[in-house]
Amino acid sequence: MPRDTLTRDQIVRAAIEVLDAEGVEGLNMRRLGTWLGAAATAVYWHVKSKDELLVLAADELWGEIELPDPVQVGWREAAAVMARNLHAMVLRHPWLVTAMSTHLIYGPGKARHDNHLIGVYEAAGFSGRRVDWAMNAVFVFALGQALGEASDAAWRRKVRRSGGDPEEQVREVVERITEIASLFPRLRARAEAPGDDEPDQSFEFGLQAVLDGLEARLGAR
Template sequence: MPRETLSREQIVRAAVEVLDAEGVEGLNMRRLGAWLGSAATAVYWHVKNKDDLVVLAADEVWGEIELPDVEQVGWREAAAAMARNLHAMVIRHPWLVTAMSTHLIYGPGKARHDNHLIGVYEAAGFTGRQVEWAMNAVFVFALGQAIGEASDAAWRRRLRRAGGDPEERERAAIEQIAEIASRFPRLRARMDAPGDDGPGQRFEFGLQTVLDGLEARLGAR
């Protein structure tokens, strides 16, 4: 793709695609240029370096989170919906966990999300610093739940990049974990119990529990 036909928006979206496929460690200007069908030098006309690109891509994916109308659905459902969307967004883009630990991610996409979230918790009745505390309680829960699943995705990607048979390596690792856990009675009992739940049920249980606590705080006041 010739330099004059590239736009900053195209480059950022392509960077998100490369990051989704290969993680932060797999992104560089040459790889991105090849993804776009262009020379790496063409990318430098729009972004300064890889770090700049990671920050732009990370802020781009924050823009994917939908902003519910709190007046229509109520504060609790609005807060729950944004937490679910955050959780899903991080799982779609597991590299974001790494990016957030090494880069300062704050741009229009993140600011748009935060501004709306403040309105949700103000509508609930929180005031002053408690608005931020309530936001943080739900945000940290949703992000923490997503980190576990995102870490699994990153681990599987590393297995694929290492060569050999990634499925066999994954099976061997899981068998080793199961063997270690089986030495401890409570872990062994949990392993033997029927597995009829899933990540969605676990997430929803925790989310509703956090929101119950916030609602109780409002009621106590």
């Protein structure tokens, strides 16, 4: 694909596809050019470097987060929807965690998200620095909950790239963990307990607990 038929938007969307498939370590201009059916030089015509492209791709992801109106649904539900969307977005694009740890991710997409989020917590009744504190409490919880699963996806991809078998390594790690846990009574009891068919509600439990705490602070004020 010649450079004059490429657009920056096409390049950014293709970069996201490469990143989803291969992670940050799999993204380079040559690989992206192959993905697009173009020369690497055609990509450089629109984007100066891999670092710039990574920031553009990461910023684009924030457009996937729904922005509910707190006037229509209430501040708490709006905050919950955005937190759930953030959690799901990171799980769809686990490389974002790596990108955020090495690059300052900020552009129109992230600004749009943050601007709306400020409005949600202002609608709740927070003001001044308390808006930031309330936002961060929920944001860090949602991001942290996704971190474990995103890290697992990155680890599995790394193992596969090196020719290993992730499932075999997981079994070996579980065996070691079980052996260590058996030395501690509470951990041993949980390991030996029968399986629970109830779906995992840990994210929703934690999210509602954080929102309960914020609501209680508003009531106390």
